[in-house]
Amino acid sequence: MxxxxxxxxxxxxxxxxxxxxxxxxxxxxxxxxxxxxxxxTVDYFPKTNLYDTGENLDIVAEIPAFSKEDISVKIQGNYLEINGTAKSDVPEGYTPLRTERGINNFSRSFTLPAEVDSEKAEALMKNGILFLRLPKTVAAKPRQITIG
Incomplete structure (x- = not known):
C-alpha cells in the first residue's frame, strides 16, 4: 500500500x-x-464571494476599516484563512464614553473546493475590498480525456 x-x-x-x-x-x-x-466582542466576519474560473479560484471579501497591513492570508493545500487585526482609533489621551463603531479582530477560514498553488497566489486590497486569485494545482484542474 x-x-x-x-x-x-x-x-x-x-x-x-x-x-x-x-x-x-x-x-x-x-x-x-x-x-x-x-x-x-461581537463576531465580525467579512462578506465573501468565491468564484471558480476554471484555472483559478477567485475570492472577493469586503473588509472595510482595515488596511492591507492589518490583514494576513494563509493558504495550505485547499485550506484558506484570512485574519484581520484591528487597531484602536481612539486618539491618545481620550477616554471613550461610547463606542458603537469600533472594529474587532476577525478570523475567517474556508475549505476550498480544490487545492491551490500558494506560491502563485496573488492578493490585492483596494477600497476595503480584498481580491485573491488562487491558481489551482495541476492535479486539481479538470482534464478532458479523448477516448481512442
Missing amino acids: FTNWKDIDRMFGTMDLLQGKLDRLFSGYGRPYEDNPVWG
Missing part, C-alpha cells in the same frame, strides 16, 4: 491551524466577560 505523504502533511498543517484557533479561543479564560478578547 502506498501512502500519499502530501495528504498526511496537509492533515498535520490543518491540525496546526486548528490548534491556533483553539489557543485564541481559550486565551481569555478566567478574565471578566468584558475584558475577554473572545467573548466580550
Whole structure:
C-alpha cells in the first residue's frame, strides 16, 4: 500500500491551524466577560464571494476599516484563512464614553473546493475590498480525456 505523504502533511498543517484557533479561543479564560478578547466582542466576519474560473479560484471579501497591513492570508493545500487585526482609533489621551463603531479582530477560514498553488497566489486590497486569485494545482484542474 502506498501512502500519499502530501495528504498526511496537509492533515498535520490543518491540525496546526486548528490548534491556533483553539489557543485564541481559550486565551481569555478566567478574565471578566468584558475584558475577554473572545467573548466580550461581537463576531465580525467579512462578506465573501468565491468564484471558480476554471484555472483559478477567485475570492472577493469586503473588509472595510482595515488596511492591507492589518490583514494576513494563509493558504495550505485547499485550506484558506484570512485574519484581520484591528487597531484602536481612539486618539491618545481620550477616554471613550461610547463606542458603537469600533472594529474587532476577525478570523475567517474556508475549505476550498480544490487545492491551490500558494506560491502563485496573488492578493490585492483596494477600497476595503480584498481580491485573491488562487491558481489551482495541476492535479486539481479538470482534464478532458479523448477516448481512442
